[in-house]
Amino acid sequence: MRLAVSFAAIAAALALVSCSTSASAQRPVRTQQPRAAYPVRVAPTRPAAMPASPYVPPRATALRRDAQFEPVTVLGSRFGLSFSWLDAEHRRFALQNRTQRLEFELDSRECEICGLRVFLGEPVRLVRGVPALSRTDLDLFVTPIVRPGYGAPRLRAVHTIVIDPGHGGRDTGKVNSRLHLMEKTLTLDTAKRVKRLLEASGFRVVLTRTSDRYVGLADRPEVAERCHADLFVSIHFNSVVTGADRVTGVETFTMTPQGQLSTDGESDQFTNIYNPGNANDYWNTVLGACLHRSVLGELRTPDRGLKRGRLAVLRLAQCPATLIESGYLSNDTEARRLALPQVRERIAEAIVNGIKAYAADVEAVRRR
Template identity: 35%
Template sequence: MRRREWGAGTAGVPRRARWAVMAAFCAVPCVGLAGDGFPVVMAGAQPCVRLADLARTYGLRASSPQPERLELLSPFHAMRFEEGNRRISLMEVVLWLQYPASRVRGRWVIHRADAENLIDPILRPYRHLRGRGATIVVLDAGHGGRDGGAESPYGPVVEKDVALDIVRRVRDYLPVGELVVRLTREADEFLELDERSRRAAQWGADIFVSIHCNSGPDPAATGIETYVLSKAGLGSTHDTRPVPVVPARMFPGNHHDAASAVLGFNLQRRLIHETNAQDRGLRHARFAVLRDAPCAATLVECGFLSNREDARRLADPGYRDQLACGIARGIMDYVGAVRKAEVMLP
């Protein structure tokens, strides 16, 4: 998938725009409770929650190694925030918030959507996954046929072929009999984007994972990133505008935001662990296959074909097998979380 390189948080955003971020978060706190019980603090027009309330809920201790940094720690969890930055670390996995972490009257806050639909599902999946299915897995190899996707300038490596090989390997890793695994395409055939979602819906998918390779103008760009659908009314990770103007319209995929966050986080975590590739994080975008997904859905960019080393690794069947193993393990983590959710709460 072709895209340009994106900046981190407000880095790369014009100074005036950075002030807009700060202005948006300099407002009078007000009353209200978020759906899961976090008190809501208004920062301009944006509903936020205090990180102190998250820390209390999750039993984390706050530590500030530098004035612009905050860490929330326990023997089991670690969350690291930087003021004005959307990029955070959660259990050593990079996560992109949809709004930067900030301070309102000296108190750290994040956007309510990031707290409720990203962080809370990852830390307390049992609250969000009850009643969800975890049997039918649809694997989607990006591109195909006349649409080759990205191509490496360093050798004959084409995205559509890499993606198809990886999904076949993922299928082989998943337990037959326990899960039903279907591929949107089994061969080198062209498939419209909406046809991929339609097939997933027809097959009653519980889990949808789309596999791609990245490409960008910076040949130094390297690593793996996993996408989930942007929350309704909020921007995408590639959007450097601090307060993007986007329609608040819900898409089918938005009904699965929390479940997709759990799935995407586990995939990214397992992929980085298996490959030791650069962790470019769990991100948000409105890709068609995520927007129209009938279930928990993610899109994985397995590496940059525009990077010499990534392209070399992606051309190696052994490395593609490592990627497939990471994806399969991430899927099984999600399946396990769904099953656990059934017995965790009365």
């Protein structure tokens, strides 16, 4: 059942049911544990069906219970989006206009924004009976996807691009031994294709490695810093241990904003620290979304999501940065495709198109 109602009506209606969410309000604050520098990344799968009634909120995934939240009405008025509930239980809702649609679910970090599967830093909550997003998510994650450039800091035009082929040398990255495939080989090949295509379009391109050699994680963003790069793209391929026969698709990471949890839901030693990569929280999102959309559209594989992570190359990047995992080597069918040069050429073209879309967004803000 879909109901189109005014925000005032939502507030009134939800005030009646907000008592049913008091359990979630009493969830304990997650204790911050010191962890390894680079948390293990997971690829949560889309739930098969809506939660059965009675609804049980998931375990707490928010770090800061006192984080500032804004009602989704802010997005509604900012972008001319109208609100509607998507289910009779009033858990899922949409904001949409004629060209754009956003879908959220209460107590969930997973949502869909303009066709992309996205993982917020904080779950959607009811605040005084109205669905609300954390201000960080609203301004630095949702807004840059819905309207790239809205409220954005001005950047210089994109000229120098650093492409980072993941792994190398003694670090093979993910391996599919059945098909004799190593991630480090595929990332380097794809990066070289991206370089050729970008240079043909007039960009200056620097690779963090041009051969099969080991490059430390911290050294990679340093390459970008040395050549005054305008953006940094790290290219990887993915793998899972369990469910390898069914897990395929593309996922893209950007730096987690200060104070938020990464998509894996765990705190790390950098959670409350302002890292260099946080200087570009807004444009990181635009870049990640542009690449994610472009590569997904080209490969037409499952959307594993636009996610947040404090991965070293993103954490230390001084320019807008993203890391894309363009397929799973652990899945033999997908790995066979990734082994084809023509498929890697298509991935490279899609990455280049994503970068061009990002550069156009930067340029549009500059021309204002």
